[in-house]
Amino acid sequence: MSRLVMKFGGTSVGDVDRIARVARIVAAERKPGQGLAVVVSAMSGETDRLVGLARGAAGEGGNGARMSAADFNDEYDVIVSAGEQVTTGLLAIALRRIGIPARSWQNWQIPFRTDAAHSKARVSDIPDEDIGRSIDAGVVAVVPGFQGITDDNRITTLGRGGSDTSAVALAAALRAERCDIYTDVDGVYTTDPRIVAKAQRLEKISYEEMLELASAGAKVLQTRSVELAFAKRVPVRVLSSFLEPGTPNPGTLVCPEDEIVEKQVVSGVAYSRDEAKVTLLGVEDHPGVAAEIFSKLADANINVDMIVQSEARQPERQNILFTCPDRDASRAAEAIEEIRSKIGVEEVHIRRDVAKVSVIGIGMRSQVGVARTMFSALAQKGINIEAIATSEIKISVLIDAVYTELAVRALHTAYGLDAV
Ligand code: ADP
Ligand code: ASP
Ligand code: MG
DSSP: OEEEEEEEOTGGGSSHHHHHHHHHHHHHHOOTTEEEEEEEOOOTTHHHHHHHHHHHHTTTTTTSOOOOHHHHHHHHHHHHTHHHHHHHHHHHHHHHHTTOOEEEOOTTTSOOEEOSOTTSOOEEEOOOHHHHHHHHTTOEEEEEOSEEEOTTOOEEEOOTTTHHHHHHHHHHHTTOSEEEEEESSSSOBSSOTTTOTTOOBOSEEEHHHHHHHHHTTOTTSOHHHHHHHHHHTOOEEEEESSSOTTSOOOOEEEEOGGGOSSOOSOOEEEEEEEEEEEEEEEEEOSTTHHHHHHHHHHHTTOOOOOEEEEEOSSTTEEEEEEEEOGGGHHHHHHHHHHTHHHHTOOEEEEEEEEEEEEEEOGGGGGOSSHHHHHHHHHHHTTOOOOEEEEETTEEEEEEEGGGHHHHHHHHHHHTTOOOO
């Protein structure tokens, strides 16, 4: 008996006609000896609507004082998880309508056990016996993505885009042969095909590269889903939900590096506009200052990305620049304010109109001159670089957000990725 997990994102289940097409795609995968579990997202726009309701109830955007996370986050999860539950029922009906045995499974029936980090929980365990038996008997399981349940039976959610992670976690628990992620593009491209018309679909991409692409902003897969697939060795395929069954739909396979014969120096370009730059000028220069600053930010649950430290003009002072998600910028400044006297910072500046652009490729490990190509391509377009960060297979730069698309296109061309 083999098993397959299929996942359909928000646009793919955006209305009842699309859900009917999803039912046909699922029906085409049914064959004797293969159990099917389908993970669904909320219909497109629905999660945003529910988030808006939750924030409205908390008085955000109005004159109400900001509620504490402890008072808000667990009930936020109750509200926003509802979108996916609706889709499970709709798809189960659409499947039955075309004669396919199917049923929905909510989280109290198939618990995705998570930690209690509401709104960004991590899945620890999924008891798969009941659902496994049911799918092996030929009944298609339709499961809501994005959510889990704590040991205290409270609902959690896995962060925006989290249905990808639900699908991979379920595939691992069911020991599925593969996890197929159906979305509104027909695979993983060399960059976001909505920005660069000459982007090309990749036949295969390694887990490592996909992980870097996702964490650098390519939202086609949630970062955590790739981490999990990598750790559990789940083969993941990304493919289009807009094609009728029977139409060629090879998609992109996310797989171990050794299955990729031609290792590109750069296989993709990604961008993220969800960035803010915080600059601390004239910070005291002695051991322990950086530890003080970044412990404070970690305690405030702020995810710091790039860090640059340089000598200030004044003696025994330094300047520190870091980036964090845009939504956390004010909290970061508040946190710094609380330790201002301890670290002796003279000025704090926040810039929100910045973007991060990254190039990624496993071939980079053994190639020189990759950074030079990047910096020259940006210089030719007159784009200034405000910070740089590198890993073994990635180079990221921080630039003025106005130039994001120009930079992505220039780099795509400079690394020879344009389709001819
Ligand atoms: P879903 O709702 O199916 O989860 P998402 O909107 O989360 O879909 O992800 C798909 C989107 O990811 C595409 O519409 C595309 O604009 C974007 N994207 C960004 N980078 C890439 C890339 N390198 N390859 C493919 N799609 C990308
Ligand atoms: N519906 C959730 C979101 O919009 C989860 C997902 O679609 O993956 O973020
Ligand atoms: Mg998504």
